[in-house]
Each structure stands twice: as structure tokens, then as C-alpha cells.
Amino acid sequence: MGAQITEENGEKGVRFTVWAPNALHVGLAANMNHWNGHNHSLYKIPESGLWSRFFAGIQEGTFYKYDITSSNGERFLKADPFAVRAELRPATASIVARLDGYTWSDSAWRRKKREPYGKPVNIYEIHLGTWRQKEDGSFYTYREIADMLVPYIQEMGYTHIEIMPLSEHPYDLSWGYQLTGYFALTSRYGCPQDFMYFVDQCHQAGIGVILDWVPAHFAKDAHGLRLFDGSPLFEYADPLTAEKPGWGTLTFDFGKPEVRSFLISNALFWMDVYHIDGLRVDAVTSMLRLDFEKEEGRFSRNARGGIENEEAAAFLQQLNETVFNYYPYALMMAEESSAWPGVTRATSEGGLGFNYKWNMGWMNDTLKYMETGFSERPKRHNLLTFPICYAYSENFTLPLSHDEVVHGKKSLLDKMPGSYEQKFAGLRVLLGYQMTSPGKKLLFMGGEFGQFIEWKDQEALDWFLLDYDSHRKLHSYTAALNHLYLQEKALWEQDHTWDGYQWISPDDHIQSVISFVRKGKKGGALIVLINFQPVERTQYRIGVERPGSYAEIFNSDREEFGGSGLVHTEILRTVKVPWHGQKQSLELTLPPLGMVILKKTVKPRRRKLL
Structure with missing residues (x-):
């Protein structure tokens, strides 16, 4: 699928293949033909829904889209769903690109058998565009970030980094959660080989890399997947099921084998091509519940009259079975906020088959308690004790993530009550409580040194705060706590058993x-x-x-x-x-x-x- 640089019948060029079963015509629109694909038609492969053609002479770096004519005669341009590179936003064309040309040096890391359950897992969540920025506010490249981030992660004692979504997306402030190009690594920070270098450097330093992955929904932008061939192709045909009104996005049709193949292939693509160690699967609850953030009458029920999206549950089971078949030691972490049973139970036992679930209950209860004034804390003591009652019902990760430090929620430090000094003491206690509680750990960038203002999502973290004594000492505390965690097996060896x-x-x-x-x-x-x-x-x-x-x-x-x-x-x-x-x-x-x-x-x- 997509644009494959190849040689056919002695001629070098590119074969383009795309799924558009309901289109009347698919042509190749490129800078070579002034973006008019009428005379550069792809051929429809009977009974497959695929269109394909080899074009001689096209080279790496060519900008292109598909010129599609729908069944009702409407004509429009679409980016390639399988493109591996895309133009830098706001431009939207796909780019013919190679994924070879990088020599990996992480074979020792890849050979390791790393069953995660009885091992330390302490994750640093990062948004590449705002961890650090250049003086003029522009982004560092993947290579530049690697050279700064890897030593920092080693110094701080984290075992993994989790990167917010890196598939191509049109709008910076979506943070990568509203996608248009699932196979296209975002061009904001460089080319595919640059990101390979990033992952390679992490692995050589003993650091795992987890990618935030978004199979729940996609952006409605005209060049993307919406009504791809003029019909609801990637999304559900029923608008009550397709629409995610709170996010302005569309839900994938998990009942279509082609859509399931597209998503599962994409999950494996990140592990095959970029050596990613695992995926944090975003918004799982929105996939599983047909009534997610919808009032009665605004959603369709399943065939049995229930609110469970059984097709989505079957997709997630197939996803995890397939990933673990190829990568038995991958981390597959579900961001699932409901009480859906068996998220981390094996699919053979009726579970969804993830090996970890974000413990949103622990996160909500803990932050609610920590934000409570000191005089009221005795009345809310149950917020500390109740999470242990279900701590072993799933394999949990304890997250203090980006979602908790934006949109007026305040930073972790500013959530703490009391005086200036008490806020720092409170944050030390919060991080200590997280580190000593059962479950793997995740902390969003900035929390380690007490970012005082909530995440600004367009500007770099306030690293100048380390010039101040309180923040510098908190930074040292976090590093010491992380290294203690690595040293003491009692804090992770039996995370998932009483x-x-x-x-x-x-x-x-x-x-x-x-x-x-x-x-x-x-x-x-x-x-x-x-x-x-x-x-x-x-x-x-x-x-x-x-x-x-x-x-x-x-x-x-x-x-x-x-x-x-x-x-x-x-x-x-x-x-x-x-x-x-x-x-x-x-x-x-x-x-x-x-x-x-x-x-x-x-x-x-x-x-x-x-």
C-alpha cells in the first residue's frame, strides 16, 4: 500500500496503491502534473477495492495526492493514508519517501527478553515540541532532542519515555491526538531517519520508547480519511456512531476488516520500522462505549440493545493478539477510564488482552485528596485507602499525565494547598506516594522540577526555574526517588500480586x-x-x-x-x-x-x- 519506490520491467519509479472501493476514478495528482490526476489514472483491481499503478520516472521527494472522483461525480484530492512522509503543516500533500538508509545499533536491546511485570517501569511522558525549544521558539529536530534528552533521562533514573502522538496531524494544539496521516511520522521535527536515530540512542542507553497511539478516532480535515472515496469508508456510516461531537472527530468503523487491518498494520509498523517498544492506546473507553459523552437519543445501541461497542472490543482483542504474536514483550497500555472488566486479562479468558491499564481511579482519587485543604483531609482519608481495594484487579500503571496539568487544572505543584514551602513538601509527598504504591509509574514532563504554571502546550517548559533553590532541590529529590525505585526490588518485583x-x-x-x-x-x-x-x-x-x-x-x-x-x-x-x-x-x-x-x-x- 502507499507509494513504494521500486523497479518494474527494468524501469525505476513508484507503485501507488490505495483502497477506494466506491470511487469512480482515482488518479495521481502531483507537482509534476499541476495537481490534476485526470490523465494519470490508477487501475482498479477487480473485487478488491484497490487501485494501483506503477509510474516510471517518479523519484523520492515527489509531492502527491490522490485525485478521486466519487460515485456521485464529485472530484477532490486526498492525502495517501499509507504515506510515510507528509508536508510540514499547514501544507497537506504526501511525499514519496524511503524508510531505509539508517543503520541501527540497538541489536543488544532488541535481543533482551524483558517481561515487564516483575521489572521496574518508570515512564517520563514528553511532548517533543514543548520539552525544550530553540531561542526563537522553533522546534529542535529528533536528532537534537535525542542528544539532550537521553543523558537527562539517564541522570533522572527513568526507565522509559512515552512520547505524545507523532503521526502527522494538521493542528499543533491537538497535541497529535487528531490525526490525518497514521503512517507518516510528523515532519515537525525532521525525517524518518532522524527519528530512527532518536529511538536508537534511547535503546543504546537502556531506555525504552513508548508511543502514544490513537486508534479511536481521526480528524475531519478534507485531505484526510473522512469520506475518503466519497463515502463513509474509514468511519461508521451511521453518524450517531461515527461522530465524536466533544472532540470534533470521527470514529473508525471497527467492523470492517480493511479498517482493522489498517490500524493493526499501523501498530506493527511503528514497532517494525521504528523499533518502538510499546503503545499507549489512547481513549479506549470512547471506543468501547457507544454512549461515550453522548446523551440519550444521540447514540445508537448495539444489536442486543446495549451500549457496548462489541466490534471495538473484538478489534482490541485482535490488535493485542497480533502485536504479542510478533512482539511478546511489547508494552500495550490502555488509557481506559471506565470499569470495563478484564482490560488486562488474556483474550483467551475473555479479556481485551492489554498488559497494562492506566489507573485513572487512583489518579483521580489521589489528586482530589492532595488538592484538599489540610483541615478537611481527615474526612477524605478514604481517597487514600480505597484505591488499594482494586489495585490488583488489573495490571496498573499509575499516571500523573499531561491531562491533569492543562485547561485550568493547574500544575501538580500549584494543586498543593498551603504556603510556598508546603506546596513543595506536598509535591514531594505526592511523588513519593506514587512511587511506593503498587503499579508502574508515569510522570509528565515538568512535574519532576515543579513547573509552577500549568503546561502551556505551545511554549517550552520553564527550565529557568532550576535557577531557584526550591525547584533545584525538588529536581534532586525526584532523581533520588527514581534511583531508589530502581534499586529496591520491593517497589516493583510484586507489583501485581497481594x-x-x-x-x-x-x-x-x-x-x-x-x-x-x-x-x-x-x-x-x-x-x-x-x-x-x-x-x-x-x-x-x-x-x-x-x-x-x-x-x-x-x-x-x-x-x-x-x-x-x-x-x-x-x-x-x-x-x-x-x-x-x-x-x-x-x-x-x-x-x-x-x-x-x-x-x-x-x-x-x-x-x-x-
Whole structure:
């Protein structure tokens, strides 16, 4: 499909192939024929819906569209759905391009068997156009970003980056979520080989790359997929099912095998050609529910009278089965915000077959609690404890994503109540709570150093804030927390089983304190205590399962992190005072708006005398 540079009958040129079953005529419109394809017709392949023709003499770099005549005689130009390059917006033509010519050096990374469940996964979500910008506000290229971003990710201790959509899209402020060219890497930041370099550099540095992928809907722009051959081809024919009125987009017709093939081929394309390690599948709930953001009478029900889009569910199952057949260790993460059962259950058991689901419930409850004033927090303590009740119902990722820091929602730092200092302490606690809770992690760029203004989506992050002490120390805190996560298996080795988590005290709502244990497979358990009030808690007692000595291995209140320095330098020892259902307990001081992590010390073995 698309424009294939090739040689036929001894002549070099390009074969163009496109799906347009209801068209009366398809021609090639290009800069060579003044964008009139009347005399450059493609040939219709009987009973396939495909049009195809080889044109000799056409070379790489040729700009083109398809000149289509619909069944009612209307004539219009369309970009190639399978084009691998497109003009820089606002221009909309497709470009004949090669995807070869780059020599990869990531074979060692690709050979690794990386079952993700018992491994650390800590994702840095990034929008390439606004992570950094040049002084004149223009974009860096994929290569330039790679040379800056890869060392930064290594320094900060993230395991993966997740990039907001990179398929071609006409409007910057859609952030890439309203697409016109699924196979065309956006030209905003360079050419395909530049992005190959980007991914290659990440892999050589041990960093995985996840791409935000949008199979739920597409943009209505005239050159795109809408009414591609004059009829509803990629979208549903029923407008009540096709329309996504809240987003101004159209839903793919998941019942058509050609549409399913288009999307599944595209998913594999990113992994085959660009070596992407996984996909974050956007807006899954909008695919599964026919009534998504629609009032009664504005949607069509399924054949059984229900609101489930059974065709979409079957598509997602086929997608995951196919991806995992070719890439068994890929990350397939669903952004699914409803209580749809079995999102990460195997398709053989009736599930959708993803291996991860974004935990939107945890995100909503946690941010709602963190935005609550200190005096009201005791009344909302359940927002901290309820998410554990379903923490193991799916394989979860805990997201603090771009959606939570735009459109008047405030930045993570500015969501925190209290004084300037308390806001920083609160954000340290939020990040610590996320890192120690069961599930993989995701943080949107800027959160790591306390971007004070919400994401501006047209301008670069405020990196100048690192000139200020509080932001610089928060930045150091995030890096230290990330590296602690990498070091301590208890924080990720049993993320998806109750064997990895145990409450010590979930119900101290009066003091707004929670305490729990994270456990690895072979010991190394961590005791986590988090004080969500700006009040020091002295002589705070907790029950512990194992008697002995405990050392503080992490404290969010350390001075180098911007805290008050209320830390434990001495070893803490248990006493035979029953507490929290245990035979022994220990006593410590909790810093205000602080997190303390303890670990049992190991006695050195005595050496035998010879």
C-alpha cells in the first residue's frame, strides 16, 4: 500500500496503491502534473477495492495526492493514508519517501527478553515540541532532542519515555491526538531517519520508547480519511456512531476488516520500522462505549440493545493478539477510564488482552485528596485507602499525565494547598506516594522540577526555574526517588500480586497518616510511612512483623530536598510492645508533609577464626 519506490520491467519509479472501493476514478495528482490526476489514472483491481499503478520516472521527494472522483461525480484530492512522509503543516500533500538508509545499533536491546511485570517501569511522558525549544521558539529536530534528552533521562533514573502522538496531524494544539496521516511520522521535527536515530540512542542507553497511539478516532480535515472515496469508508456510516461531537472527530468503523487491518498494520509498523517498544492506546473507553459523552437519543445501541461497542472490543482483542504474536514483550497500555472488566486479562479468558491499564481511579482519587485543604483531609482519608481495594484487579500503571496539568487544572505543584514551602513538601509527598504504591509509574514532563504554571502546550517548559533553590532541590529529590525505585526490588518485583503489599495502618485518618509494607520476592521489604499533614508527629508507633533493627533509607524531608531536615540518623530498634496486630513495634518521628522509608538492617556474619 502507499507509494513504494521500486523497479518494474527494468524501469525505476513508484507503485501507488490505495483502497477506494466506491470511487469512480482515482488518479495521481502531483507537482509534476499541476495537481490534476485526470490523465494519470490508477487501475482498479477487480473485487478488491484497490487501485494501483506503477509510474516510471517518479523519484523520492515527489509531492502527491490522490485525485478521486466519487460515485456521485464529485472530484477532490486526498492525502495517501499509507504515506510515510507528509508536508510540514499547514501544507497537506504526501511525499514519496524511503524508510531505509539508517543503520541501527540497538541489536543488544532488541535481543533482551524483558517481561515487564516483575521489572521496574518508570515512564517520563514528553511532548517533543514543548520539552525544550530553540531561542526563537522553533522546534529542535529528533536528532537534537535525542542528544539532550537521553543523558537527562539517564541522570533522572527513568526507565522509559512515552512520547505524545507523532503521526502527522494538521493542528499543533491537538497535541497529535487528531490525526490525518497514521503512517507518516510528523515532519515537525525532521525525517524518518532522524527519528530512527532518536529511538536508537534511547535503546543504546537502556531506555525504552513508548508511543502514544490513537486508534479511536481521526480528524475531519478534507485531505484526510473522512469520506475518503466519497463515502463513509474509514468511519461508521451511521453518524450517531461515527461522530465524536466533544472532540470534533470521527470514529473508525471497527467492523470492517480493511479498517482493522489498517490500524493493526499501523501498530506493527511503528514497532517494525521504528523499533518502538510499546503503545499507549489512547481513549479506549470512547471506543468501547457507544454512549461515550453522548446523551440519550444521540447514540445508537448495539444489536442486543446495549451500549457496548462489541466490534471495538473484538478489534482490541485482535490488535493485542497480533502485536504479542510478533512482539511478546511489547508494552500495550490502555488509557481506559471506565470499569470495563478484564482490560488486562488474556483474550483467551475473555479479556481485551492489554498488559497494562492506566489507573485513572487512583489518579483521580489521589489528586482530589492532595488538592484538599489540610483541615478537611481527615474526612477524605478514604481517597487514600480505597484505591488499594482494586489495585490488583488489573495490571496498573499509575499516571500523573499531561491531562491533569492543562485547561485550568493547574500544575501538580500549584494543586498543593498551603504556603510556598508546603506546596513543595506536598509535591514531594505526592511523588513519593506514587512511587511506593503498587503499579508502574508515569510522570509528565515538568512535574519532576515543579513547573509552577500549568503546561502551556505551545511554549517550552520553564527550565529557568532550576535557577531557584526550591525547584533545584525538588529536581534532586525526584532523581533520588527514581534511583531508589530502581534499586529496591520491593517497589516493583510484586507489583501485581497481594504478596507485594501489606497495610500496617490504613485507618489513622485523624492524623492523616498511612503506613504499609512493600515486599520483594526474596526479602528486602520496605516500611513506608506518609504524613499528609504539615504537623510533626513525634513518638509515632507502628507495629512491625519482624523484630530487629531498622534504618531510614529515604526521607522526603531531607534538607538537600528542600525539607526541614527532620531525619533519623540513628538505627531504630523494635520493642516488645504489641501494636497494629504485631507482637513488636517501633517508634519514630514523622516529619510534616513527609515520607519516611525504613528497611531492616542485616547483621554482618561472623567470620570463623582459622
